[in-house]
Amino acid sequence: MxxxxxxxxxxxxxxxxxxxxxxxxxxxxxxxxxxxxxxxxxxxxxxxxxxxxxxxxxxxxxxxxxxxxxxxxxxxxxMKQDNEESKTNLTKIAATIVGGTVFVILFGAYRKSIIPAFDPQQFDSQIGMIENLGHLLFRDYLLPFELVSILLLVAMVGAVMLGKREIGERHF
Amino acid sequence: MDLTEFLIKTATIFVVFVLTLVIAMYSTWGERKVAGFIQDRMGPNRAGPGGLLQPLADAGKMFFKEDFIPALANKWLFIAGPSLAMLTALLASAVIPFGSTFRINGHEVALQGVESNIGILYVFGVVALGVYGIMVGGWASNNKFSLLGAIRAASQNISYEVAMGLSLIAILMMSSSLSLGEIVAQQHGGNWNIFYQPLGFIIFITCSFAECNRVPFDLPECETELVGGYHTEYGSMKLGFYLFAEYINMFISSAIISVLYFGGYNYPGMDWVYSQLTQAFGTETGHNAATLIGTAVFFGKALFFIFFYMWVRWTIPRFRYDQLMNLGWKKLIPLAIFNIIITGAAVLFLKPLVTAWLN
The missing domain is CATH 1.20.120.1200 (NADH-ubiquinone/plastoquinone oxidoreductase chain 6, subunit NuoJ)
Structure with missing residues (x-):
């Protein structure tokens, strides 16, 4: 090995x-x-x-x-007061069912999916290097990249708006 | 990688490690001497000539003190706190280029632990992790003041990391490389980044003061409000590790500043010195001697910035916490973004004009 x-x-x-x-x-x-x-x-x-x-x-x-x-x-x-009352048997059973379902879905998806064959001759080992990543991102995928940045900007503005003190609110 | 190369790399990393420790150790001595000079007193002068053995005496004292763990503290995390602080402080020195190359029997040995194409990102990642040592230690002490100190330290570090990263981006736009070795090589011939990025430099050095928890940003251990900050419950060598990690961080950030903005091992007239040395001693010895001079220059720059840290510490009073946060979020971050825009415009429009005019 x-x-x-x-x-x-x-x-x-x-x-x-x-x-x-x-x-x-x-x-x-x-x-x-x-x-x-x-x-x-x-x-x-x-x-x-x-x-x-x-x-x-x-x-x-x-x-x-x-x-x-x-x-x-x-x-x-x-954390001294462990609120155990939220962990009743009902929530435990529900959590188990949800977790099990997700596992089954993932396993099914894994079984069905076709994993692309790996060819060591064709593979470019430098593909993950930062220069290649930058070229790929700013040449081939420029529009999605810019859209993602707008999405992040919107999320940032939203976070600032949520955290902002409203007029008349108590000043700590 | 063959065995010789592996051994050479191991030796380089070991030398870098020991150098970092020794410099950090003697910064504690230097700090007291500088404090003494500024406050018009002697500083340590009992242990050895000029108090030079003082760091050893302090370390001995720290090791032999009782290693106390509070009864209600989380024992493992209490020990993990200072260990994490030391670990993250020591990690960053791996990618710093301390000098050019050595030539030994045709082998080129770079004076750098690891030459990585993501060097500056690695440093930034390690700096981002520095917060864990403080937070884990402060929480595990099971003391309100420690926790408040840790929370303060963490929020301060996170806030100033943003401005620091943004001021780095301007440098990266100019150098178009993330490798520290490459960034230093581009500053050859008096072409230092400080001349192109004065604003970025000011932002960066302010942020590194805050990242190292040094005065004027030493709010995390502000003893007037928080007793001793995140290390209130610590004693013996665990406290020593926290304090020592601060000095290591100081050395690392001074080294990074001199690499990014002051040309690392480059100095004016180094080509002339190089040609003189190679003529006088032959290619191999001359090259090695020139490298040694460059490394000495590098350490001179780094030590100057360590001195600058101490100078500021004994000159400027501490900020208030809201002033600290306002400075970080409302002044430094907009300034850093402005700097990025200016740099982008200069690289796009001014640089072609200037090169056309010069030719």
């Missing part, structure tokens, strides 16, 4: 383990930290695929920004 394959198996093991720990751990802070670990191992996968830009952006955006906000919110929650 060559080193890239064994490293891939090691990373995959870590990914699955930390993802399972996100669900299993009882302390929400631990869950968030395991989720961050999952993002790191996913970035490791991106690097194995020679997509360095994607790996760095995954760390910056998810681990560096979004998960910090998650931690922020969870730290402010008072």
């Amino acid at each position: 060559n080193s890239a394959i064994s490293f891939f198996y090691f990373l995959s093991f870590l990914t699955v383990l930390s993802a399972v720990m996100v669900v299993v751990s009882r302390n929400p802070i631990h869950s968030v930290l395991y989720l961050i670990l999952t993002f790191f191992t996913l970035s490791g996968h991106y690097i194995l695929l020679n997509a360095q830009f994607l790996a760095a952006v995954n760390i910056i955006v998810y681990a560096g920004a979004i998960m910090v906000l998650f931690l922020f919110v969870i730290m402010f929650l008072n």
